[in-house]
Amino acid sequence: AAVIASAGLLLNSAAVIIGAMLVAPLMQPLLAFAIGLTTGRVDLLRRGVVTLTVGVLIALIVGFVLGKIVAVDSPTAEMLARANPSLLDMTVAFAAGLIASFATARRDIPAALAGVAIAAALMPPLSTVGLALGLGDLDLALGAGLLFNVNIVCIVLAGWAVYFWLGMRPKLIDES
Secondary structure (H helix, E strand, C coil): CHHHHHHHHHHCCHHHHHHHHCCCCCHHHHHHHHHHHHHCCHHHHHHHHHHHHHHHHHHHHHHHHHHHHCCCCCCCHHHHCCCCCCHHHHHHHHHHHHHHHHHHHCCCCCHHHHHHHHHCCCHHHHHHHHHHHHHCCHHHHHHHHHHHHHHHHHHHHHHHHHHHHCCCCCCCCCCC
């Protein structure tokens, strides 16, 4: 997904970027984190964080390397579109988190729906961070990084809210 998103950003191609969004590799770790947060399962929290961290590092390295290899004079319009997060971006991420968590909690809703909903808010800004670092554009990297982090927080909070609403709670340990 990182290769596809980075290539799409460098090509300034929305169609290629959408292709990367369909892969959605960061969905499961985020939802595992949200479930762990809701249920108090530290093992899920830990696995979610570790998997997300590895995925983020891989995406950043891919973006950075492609940013160094592919000679572009300046960031593309698709990259710049991810440089200035707004309240609307936060709204999209929160809505994506609601849809993704609800879809994964229900067996009758296809998991692909959740992947598509959540991917729109994650891989393109993350790939933009890597590319911007490769291009030496720290301001762009910071803006896209802010967008990525706001999206992560909104998705996890939305997931927590849905899972809590659906009745997930920590299990009490009977010490008798």
